[in-house]
Amino acid sequence: MKRVPLAVLLILATLAVWYFTRNPPEPPPPVGTRVAFEPIPATLAEQFSGAKAYEHVKAIVAFGPRPPGSEGYEKSLVYAETVLAAHGWTTRRQSFTRGGALTFTNLLARHAQGEANWNRSTPVLIGGHLDSKAIQEFRFVGANDGGSSTGILLELARVLSGDPAAAAQVELVLFDGEEAFGPNITPEDGLYGSKYYAHAISKRATWPSLGIVIDLVGDSRHDFLYNPEAPPAFAAAAERAAADSGLKLRRAPGPILDDHVPLQNTGLPCLHLIGDFMNMPYWHQPGDTLEVIDPQALEQTGRTTLRFLSQVVPPG
Template identity: 45%
Template sequence: MPRRFPVRLLSTLILAILLPFAGCHSQAPLPAPDVFAKQFSGQNAFDHVAKLVAFGPHPSGSPELEQTRQYIETQLRTFGWTVERQKFTDPTPHGPIEFINLIARPADADPNDSRAIVCTHYDTKWFADQRFVGADDGGSGTGALLELARVLAPQKDFARRFELVFFDGEEAIREFHVDLPPYDGLWGSRHYAHALVASKRLPQFKFGVLWDMIGNRDVVIKFPQDSPTKAVRGIFAASDALGTRSHFGYLRGNMVDDHLDLNSAGLPTVDLIDFNFPPWHTPGDTLDKIDAASLAIVGQTTLYHLVQSAAELR
């Protein structure tokens, strides 16, 4: 006759077997949105931009962009992210160029876990006749995205809902031509959007957030008219909560930027940009024109919005 386990002993045994697995994918509570948002350091983001600017001009296809890439990859790995190089070669007005998007996910995340993307571009515009290092245009978004990676990483269950994407080739080789071929500009985001559709992963994504030119002193982000209403409302609400509302408003028109092909593909993506930047595409777009306080305003307000969107990302 088999010995019967006392019920209490049996349940203890079951618990002992199950407990080691209980941590897997359990939803640890996130810090309150304002507490979490304040973990984003504008100074850290600024320090990354200083490193990027020190590589000098880094247009698509240049050895300096490869150095920039290695810096981004090293930082991301230090924070616990894996980085995929999405390579492709497209014909450009300067002949074929190999472009490389960097796609980061938490080290233990599955690509099918991603529910949202936060993205920027890390290339700087090529000029034959001027030294252009793109502290704001190329640098600010990249520095901020690296800082976001650091802040998100410890919140593993939340972080695995995000894909952080660093686009190559946002800048036009000559001039933007984005509606019809022959295309120029938005090379990386066009390829990423098409690849996302081809991979059949698009339906798992809820939204995208794009950062471009967010470091301007006294930053005022102006949402293009084609911005997804839900995202704009969310960011306005976040800015109300953090006291940064005066730094966000609407643009009169639209903007040629990396959100266009993501939106066309069906991934509603909001473009956070302060285009009221006189040194734009001039040798004056240098480190002294950007401000850690501005990077903090945009980084923290966006992060607050992401936390408020957590339920949508399960």
């Protein structure tokens, strides 16, 4: 039963190694340019509502498929902008083109900054992808794959807005173009938005201290994994935060190519949280619909994220 998923994992691990080899990390940012991070209050975690995050996933899925440049993607962007603005976040669309006509748009958000200085970073970046995979053969809405992380980011925006000091430390980013146009993410195909974003923050005057990237986190029937390349302090804090939140989290057996990789390649230490997608029979299949989403999984992931931020110490 595990043979096929393991084969897929091996291919992904090989691709990840290949990616690291072909794209060696950029030099780390100069000492002193990282914005210092102050742990947020642990009590914020209890305010994260899986039911509220679920309502956002439901709304996004109702817009239909949302591959880059689609009507569904634009409607999802407007929805996210509306929710973020309602909780005091200033948003900015970061658009760019690849391969001619196609335009990608990342959505960046900062709290309570009428004059958000986008040339300077916040201490923390929390990201997830908004796009759904473009599949011609059937209607693919990516409730878990893209929808779940978006729902969590929007509910995090609400919770954080209740503590302006905590919210001021965070930049929320919805990435476009995470999905490849070919069957799988490769070094050349996929992660378009996070690659562009990583390049853009490497030009800023100051850098975040840490990043968190979440993906496929809506299904509690599967284990959750974190990136084996996370710094030991991140791994320890993530495991504690997950245990305190009831989330079944373990270290992934090998590297996974996702939006955290371009960020890590710029020298930004990241925590990547992802459901064990290789064992999800509906991954990139018609079955990735609202029915697989469990509000409790969203709640546990959201609370794990906040508890992680209440206790993690970024590498000096």
